[in-house]
Amino acid sequence: DVKVTQSSRYLVKRTGEKVFLECVQDMDHENMFWYRQDPGLGLRLIYFSYDVKMKEKGDIPEGYSVSREKKERFSLILESASTNQTSMYLCASSFLWDSLYEQYFGPGTRLTVT
């Protein structure tokens, strides 16, 4: 079974703190994604990566950055957390050349910024 894990299920941080959200997948997937999920807004793509050290902006990259130093690990970084970044963050992964384009999701990290 594909496994995508996220470092924390719940996280509470203060405004202005630097926050790291970690995601690890064990299926040798090339693609990794970070989404943000808010009630009434669905999921929105923040960043994605198709290879080590490669990254692409999604629909809402402002206030976020990412890092991919190893194929299996994709980190989302909030340089200076703000209250409007309180949300559920979902990581996903997939094969680069999978014609069916299935993405596998992690359990999510619920981040609260106070």
Add this chain to the structure above:
Amino acid sequence: AQTVTQSQPEMSVQEAETVTLSCTYDTSESDYYLFWYKQPPSRQMILVIRQEAYKQQNATENRFSVNFQKAAKSFSLKISDSQLGDAAMYFCAYRSYSGGGADGLTFGKGTHLIIQP
């Protein structure tokens, strides 16, 4: 840019009955993929069913089937013989057909499905 619209924030159905969740999308592309994902309470998002736009035949997975109307840009999900375990948020999602490569999904806002025992 593509958009995905789910017009039903919440649906309720009696156990064993059939329910249909609606999804419409807007795109200028001719080739693409459509998906329905399920997110049970406090559990991971999983793929329910997918449809390739170039296929005319509607996809079916056991009790789950879709009604794909390409000209109308409509992609509804039908759940037959609803079970308590079907209770979840359901998201409709779109992905461009790029022949490979990385690309994110565009999601609708979701429909909360309640199953009444």
